[in-house]
Amino acid sequence: MHKAVIPKPLTYVVLWVLACAVGACGSTVATSTGPSPAKCAVTLAAPASPVSSGGDTATVGVTTQPECAWSASSEAAWITGLTPSSGQGSAQLQMQIAANPDGISRQGNIIVNGQRALIRQDAAACRFELSTLEQTIPASGGTGRITITAAAGCAWSARADATWVVLTGGTTGTGSGSVAYAIGSNAGTTARSASIVVAGQTVKVTQQAAGTTATCTVTVSPRDVTFAAAGTTSSSIAVTAAASCDWSASSDSPWISVTGRASGKGNGTVTFSVASNSGAARSGELTIGDKTVPVNQLAASGTCSYTVTPLSTSIAAAGSNASVSVTTSAACAWTAGSNVSWMSIASGASGSGNGTVTIAVAANSGAARSGTLTIANQTITVNQAAAPCSYSVTPTTVSINAAGGAGTPISVSAASGCTWTATESAGWITILTGATGNGNGSVTYTVQANTGGARMATLTVAGQSVTISQSAPCNYSLSQNNVTMEKAGGTGTVSVNTQSGCAWTAVSNVSWITITGGPTGTGNGTVNFTVAANTTGNDRNGTLTIAGRTFTVTEKK
Numbered sequence: 186m187h188k189a190v191i192p193k194p195l196t197y198v199v200l201w202v203l204a205c206a207v208g209a210c211g212s213t214v215a216t217s218t219g220p221s222p223a224k225c226a227v228t229l230a231a232p233a234s235p236v237s238s239g240g241d242t243a244t245v246g247v248t249t250q251p252e253c254a255w256s257a258s259s260e261a262a263w264i265t266g267l268t269p270s271s272g273q274g275s276a277q278l279q280m281q282i283a284a285n286p287d288g289i290s291r292q293g294n295i296i297v298n299g300q301r302a303l304i305r306q307d308a309a310a311c312r313f314e315l316s317t318l319e320q321t322i323p324a325s326g327g328t329g330r331i332t333i334t335a336a337a338g339c340a341w342s343a344r345a346d347a348t349w350v351v352l353t354g355g356t357t358g359t360g361s362g363s364v365a366y367a368i369g370s371n372a373g374t375t376a377r378s379a380s381i382v383v384a385g386q387t388v389k390v391t392q393q394a395a396g397t398t399a400t401c402t403v404t405v406s407p408r409d410v411t412f413a414a415a416g417t418t419s420s421s422i423a424v425t426a427a428a429s430c431d432w433s434a435s436s437d438s439p440w441i442s443v444t445g446r447a448s449g450k451g452n453g454t455v456t457f458s459v460a461s462n463s464g465a466a467r468s469g470e471l472t473i474g475d476k477t478v479p480v481n482q483l484a485a486s487g488t489c490s491y492t493v494t495p496l497s498t499s500i501a502a503a504g505s506n507a508s509v510s511v512t513t514s515a516a517c518a519w520t521a522g523s524n525v526s527w528m529s530i531a532s533g534a535s536g537s538g539n540g541t542v543t544i545a546v547a548a549n550s551g552a553a554r555s556g557t558l559t560i561a562n563q564t565i566t567v568n569q570a571a572a573p574c575s576y577s578v579t580p581t582t583v584s585i586n587a588a589g590g591a592g593t594p595i596s597v598s599a600a601s602g603c604t605w606t607a608t609e610s611a612g613w614i615t616i617l618t619g620a621t622g623n624g625n626g627s628v629t630y631t632v633q634a635n636t637g638g639a640r641m642a643t644l645t646v647a648g649q650s651v652t653i654s655q656s657a658p659c660n661y662s663l664s665q666n667n668v669t670m671e672k673a674g675g676t677g678t679v680s681v682n683t684q685s686g687c688a689w690t691a692v693s694n695v696s697w698i699t700i701t702g703g704p705t706g707t708g709n710g711t712v713n714f715t716v717a718a719n720t721t722g723n724d725r726n727g728t729l730t731i732a733g734r735t736f737t738v739t740e741k742k
Contacts, residue, residue, distance in 0.1 A: 261293025289338030347379030401430025438469030489517030611642035659687030
């Protein structure tokens, strides 16, 4: 039978591979410096659909390698509460999107390690309020103006359906604005009507017939008013009417008094007062020209009852909006306010009658927490879950000399309530304190003296790896142990061989040998020396002590 013969070079390769399999590849592992920037590239997955105009939470997916750290920030003031704001490896990044007050869609970015994800939000629904829905113009003609109130970005247009109504300004616009119009004289014997369509709403315009004195139509602003139980000594209603139109103002209730002009002609102002209310909520009316203005007054304190639901709610750590309903009589006023900094009232900070309060709860980066709000004099409790625990440790690499001893303490950063443990992977490392912890803490340990080759092990602290490297004991050798010199003397050189970082010294033990170079060194080095001429008449021997080794010099006679 023939035996297979493995060439020596291949034998060495096989032995090296086997050594690596059991973790004995030497310094190759110890020189790793962590993941490369290319390996730690981050990929972001933004929401496919826009966030609703009323605001909501949004999620961006972060994809990267498990050992790669990242941090996140927002470029838009309306994108807040990024949770978590930093992390390691892939994660789901949540954020709070505020309500969009404008009639224009908007977009903003979040940044993660220099990469951007685009967050889009729908425009607010456009609503338009007109200062009047009807106008009366005398037969002689005249001008008028319709005021539009709308959110920024909300576009509108105006048109007249009759040629005798001429729009002189504001046929199109965005946001709040006004439409001006002019009407010539009416020579006919009958009144005529037309419409001005503004932002989809119809304003009726009536012009009196020639030679007639018809009842004038007035416009009032505001169209209704509400007062607190304390009342008011002076409030006003603006009246808009044709210059030839006469009008009068009166009250149907004794607690509402007209204090200024009780009659007028054309544009003017009606001033009035409202007495204080010591009882239940009440309503009355002011009649101005052909218009009726409802006047509402809230009940006196203590006469209203409120039902608030729910009285407690739970919110995830990422934060979100929550709604609370208020049920009460139509004239009963109430307010809402937060008692902690991490909650705010997004809408419904005050109201009258039934209503809804929207609470905005910020993201929680720490332990579970509870806070309260006061709504309609009742206490609402909000419980928020703790943030997902994340940990960081420092340092992550420690070097220990061969003599061993206490290593650099390992600091742990974590939120309160987040527990962690520390374990060692080798018997020559012993954890002294910090085997378990909660929140911030530290781990102390000791390393045994090393009597063999360089070695490496890990501490696993809060799920993170800390590499402990220990150097081997220093070994020294000389390129030669002795030299013979002629009687005339001369110079000599000895090489020192040892590991990097191992220190040594060289001294002469006799007066006729002088160290001229390399009296100290670290790692490999060279010692130079000079031997004086021999005048003794006999052979002589002297020594140098180099790196703890004896080097003998023999000089002939």
